Amino acid sequence: MTLKLYGVLKSRASRVVWMLNELGQSFEHVPVIQAYRLADPAAPDARFNTASRAFRAINPNGLIPSLEDDGLVLHESLAITLYLARKFGGPITAQSLAEDGQILQWTLWAAATCELHCTPIVMHLQKSSDLEPVRPSIEALRGPFDVLEAALAESGGWLVGGRFTVADLNLAEVLRYAQPARELFDDHPRVDAWIEACQARPAFQAMWAARETETV
Template sequence: MLTIYGVYRSRASRNYWLAGELGLPFKSVPVIQARRLDDPNAADAPLNTISPAFLRINPGGLIPCIEDDGFVMNESLAINLYLARKHGGPLSAQTLMEEAEMLQWTMWAATEVEPHAVRIVLIHDARAAETDEGRQAIRLSTRALRKAFALLDARLAATGHVVGDRFTVADLNLAEVFRYAMTETELFEAAPNVKAWLAACQARPAFKAMFKTRLEEAE
């Protein structure tokens, strides 16, 4: 049985979505980010990322984390690559070259896109988007993302997918990274293939089920 540690309002959403795509039965253990709690060390605090019980599972104190038949792993995007390869099917690589491309695009998204996109989310979450400092930071992050959007837009022009001619774990991983930038509509208007691709990814039943649970989860 696969166990996923982490709340839906975290990067664990990626793993919950993939589990849904693969039809995997799993146990969900909610582990909340310690930064969201006034006193994560309180006796009545919910299980969180600095709780001793969780640190025994993942000493790094990061969510998501999975335990799969005794194998413990963290890093959400890497977890998805592992699960897709283990369970096979159309979401996984069918050739060595596809596997290499899935790894390449996932690492690209994590290093070149996610830091800028997450910065935008954090500014909005802090309700700082209307301050001069916040607007300037969003402008800088948006500017940094233009090249990445243009690159992915060109990649999607042929088949509408990141790797091959079908929806794969690479699409899912990138869709969850690019989702962070959805408030900046001008980026998507300038990259129509990215806009259409993200809408198609988010129209999938497994995404809708995951996101419904995410919205129902306490903030």
């Protein structure tokens, strides 16, 4: 059965598309737009959106992305990328129990420690280029950036196993939301070089090109 991904690329579905590109897996893409982007998401002619009854039957949380795989339905973008890594294997996933633990550690760290401070930055930029209103979020990220800078120095540039893995993908997609705060990256050159290397990968570039031309 074909993998079916619900969402749009201007959402956390971007992480899943990048992951599928890395794995070379084809998938059916069902565009589901965020309800807040529509004037009236309940209108009869409204685009398929996160408030649509048909989508709520798939994901009662009303959030994107969701993934269907042979009867299994998964939500939460970071959980989906970890599932795909384990399902399809290869160098992007854990090669040992220790690596599996490290991948889980960095993914949970991205979600619990970083994302709540990164998201306000990217959301604010939709309204204004002045980052001063999100200064508390920027300052809150300095400690985590210090931790990551030291970890990359010790590990040789990648988070796990000396190679690019799903841990790098997950964390890079979270920290992408903070990239407009250039001072964080300028003050942490290893983090800056690492995220540039992640985003230079052909699988990311293909996802980003599709995102930039997305019409929904």
